[in-house]
Every structure is written in C-alpha cells, then in structure tokens.
Amino acid sequence: MMYWVWTFIFLSVTYSRGTGACPDKCSCGTTSSCNGTYVNCRFRGLTTVPTNIPKDTCALLLSGNQLTTIENGAFEGLSNLQTLVLYSNQLTTIENGAFEGLSNLQTIYLNDNQLTTIENGAFEGLSNLQTLYLFDNQLTTIENGAFEGLSNLQTLHLYGNQLTTIENGAFEGLSNLQTILLSVNQLTTIENGAFEGLSNLQTLYLNSNQLTTIENGAFEGLTNLQTLVIENNPLHCDCQLVPFLSFAKSRSLGLGLLYEPTCHTPDNLRGTQLKNLQLQEMSRNCGLDFTTVTPGTTELAIVSTEVMLPSNADSTTTTRVTPHNDVISTTMVIPGIYRRTTFTKFSWIVK
Template identity: 40%
Template structure:
C-alpha cells in the first residue's frame, strides 16, 4: 500500500475544514448548480456559495437591502428567487453582473419605487415578478435594460396612473399583470412600446372609463381582463382596434 505524504493529508484536512465552515456560515444546501437558502433568517446574500451556481433560492428571509456586491461573484445565475423578504431598497446596478439571468422573483417585498438603474445588466431577463410590493411609480427607462422580458408581474401594488413612458424598452413583452392596483387612468400611448403583448390583466382597479387611445399599439392582444373596475363609459372604437 502506498502511503500518502503527511503534507498531502494535512492539505486535504484543511480543505475539508474550510468547506465545512462555509456550509455552517451560509446554512444553505447546494446540490449540483442549485443552492437552497430559503427560510434561513438571512439578512444578506451569502458569499460562500459555489460561483457556478445557476439557481439561487433566497425566499422567506429577512433581507432589506440589495447592492452590487451581493451578486458580483455569481455571474452564472439563471434563476434568482428573492420573494418574501423585507426588501425596500435595490441600489442601482445591483444585478450588473447577472447577464445570464432569465428569471427574477421579487414578489412579496416592500419596494416603493423602481429606478432606471434597478435592472441594469439584465439583458437576458425573460420573467420578472414584482407582485405585492408597494410600488407607486415606474420612472421612464426603468425597463430599458431588459429588452428580452416576456412576462411582467405587477399585480397587488399601488400604481394609480399608467404613463406613456413606463413600459419603454419592452418590445418583446407578451404578458403583463396589473390587477389589484389603484389605476384610475391610462395615458394615450402607454402600450405603444409593447406591440407583442398578448395578455393584459387590468381587473380590480379603479378605471371609470375607457378611451379609444388607451390600448393603442396592442395589435397582437388576445386577452384583456377588465372585470371589477368602475367602468361607466366606453368610447366608440375603443375595442375595435383590438383585432384579436
């Protein structure tokens, strides 16, 4: 039997100790390229996970703020779950290094507003879930960094008015959910930048009238949900333009 040098054995022992310490620090379970850090009471993103992680589950923790340093070492991420935390602040360029990300879940947090720098770096993002936050406004240019977005979930927020610059940059968007907000009006041209939208959900808002210019540009729309509003007037021609 060939004996291994004592130095090699000591090196292996040190490696095992380091790995064991990392597991205790993060208290996450990593298998293959997925790391499960759900419900760990975390107040920040663990920095001791494998750098080749493609799916990171961070739901149901106590994180309040996100910054670029949180994800700079996880450039391989494709799926990022951050739902049910206490996130109220996302610093600009937080996701700058996540160019491979296709799905981002930020539902059930406390975000009051988005900025044009919130989603910088997410050029391949296809699904964005912002359900049940406290979002009151979406400034112009917010979604310019996400041209590949297909599904946008904004239900259960506090949006009261849709402007014509809110959805610029979303030429590939196919489904947008805006129900259970406080929307009273939709500015003319709001959906002009989103000609590929097939499903638009606006139920449970506070719309009182529909104008013919509200849905301009939605030439591929197939489903329009408007129930449980206060609509008392529909201008002639409003729905004729919705060919599908």
C-alpha cells in the first residue's frame, strides 16, 4: 500500500516540476500529437483565459466557453504551444499582440465566434502558423495587413462570414499560402490585385457568394493556381466575363466543386454551363447601344482595335446593333469628334 502512495507522490511532484500546476477547472496530461502538456479547458464556463497554464503546454483547448476577447499577453510564456483551440466562444475582438510569443504555434481555431473584423497586426509574431480557422464568424471586412507576418501560412478558412469585398492587399505577405476558402460569404466583386503576391496559391474557393462578374486581372499573378471554385454565384454571362473565361480556359482550371458553374442571367443563357459558352454567344448578350454621327444608316463591323469617327459628320442617329463576332469592349462615340480608343482584345470600327 505504501509503495503506491509514494509512487503517486513521486509522479505528482515530477509532473509539477516539469509542467507546473494545472489551471482550475481544466485537466492536464500528455498526448502523442505533440511533445509537452495537453491542457483541456473545453466547456468549463470560462470568461477569461485561465492563468497558471504549464509552460511546456503544446496543445491548449479552450473551446465551448464564454470568452469575449483575447487580451494582449493572454498566452505569455507559452512558447511551446503548437495548437490553440478557441472555437465556439463569444469572441468579438482580438487585441493586437494577443498571440505574442507563440512563435511555435502551427494551428489556431477561431471559428464559430462573433468576430466582425480582423485588425492589422492581430496575428503578429505567428511566424510558424500553418493553418488558420476563421470560418462561421461575422467578418464583414479584412483590413490591409491583417495577416501580416504569417509567412508560413498554408491554409486560410474564411467561409461562412459576411465579407462583401476583398480589398487590394488583404492577403499581403502570405507568400506560402496554398488554399483560401472564401465560400458562403456576400462577395459581390473581386478587386484587381486582391490576391496579389500569392504566387503559391493552388486552390481558391469562391462558391456560394453574390458574384455577378469577375474583373479582368482579378487573378493576375496566381501562377500556381489549379482549382478556382465559383459555382453557385449569380453570374451574368456577357462580354465582361469573357476575359475571366479566357483566363480559366488557358490555365485549364476546374471551376466547379460539386457541379459545373452556370449562367444566372441573361434569361436565354440561364442554366448554361460556363464551359459550354463561346465568346460569340456571350457577346451577343451585351445589348450594345451605339450612338453614331453619319447620315442615314451606320454600318458597324469588328475589323480592328480602334474606334474611328468621321470628323465631318453632321447628323446623329442611334442604331441598336446585335454583335456578330467576339466582342469584349464597347464605346460611345461623340458627334463631330474623331476618337480612337484601344481595347483589350476586340473593338468596333465605324465606317
């Protein structure tokens, strides 16, 4: 009997010296997933991050509590921490410096909270972070530089938020990022340069948003992109979408996850799969109105990359023209002026 008592005391003292006492309401032990102490504080009714966390903690579980904020220095001294689980709390904000000192952190779960914005510098110091879970929050915006310093981040989960746009530079510095999940948001547009610098990005999920068109150059610089999922968006299939489709075809990108993306408008193309569209078909749906300045009937043809208007024209007529070749650009000509406009690929010449 005494043997087991002394054994228990010895192990308790050894554990205490090696890891420190376990926080109140939490349980501590070891795990095969990391080298150090495993601290379980899940569903304990906590309103603040507990103190007295063992210094050698490698995994800290704080999910299912009532945390509303992560204060600066909350995890001070936990340089061995590799996994931090904070999902299913009531977090509304993350203070700058909240994760300071967590130089070995590889994975952080912040999903299923009430975060509305990610401030610049929120994740400063997490140079070894590889996976960041931010899905199912209430994010409406991401500030430029919000992910600054996450040079080793590989996967970023942002789906299930309320993002309406991705600003230029939002993902600046994420040079090793391979996958971004932005599905199930409220995105209506993707600004040119939004994904600038993501030369290693391979997979981008934009499905189940409110995208009606995708601007030319929106994915410029994504040299390693292999999968671009855009299904379940209300895409308007007209000439403005042609540059994106040309880009997708040239890179042999898969655009669907569960099914092929289709046109939402115009009515005569509703339900048509993007992969089956031809540039000629899409240009017919531009519904172009041309104001010209020649007496009588104006003839329009796609023959060059210039729009030329006779300078001696003395009257104006309006002619509605149905395009009959591949067209991606239009212009309005002004009476009495000779104009020349250069477009990306195709244009009209008035003759």
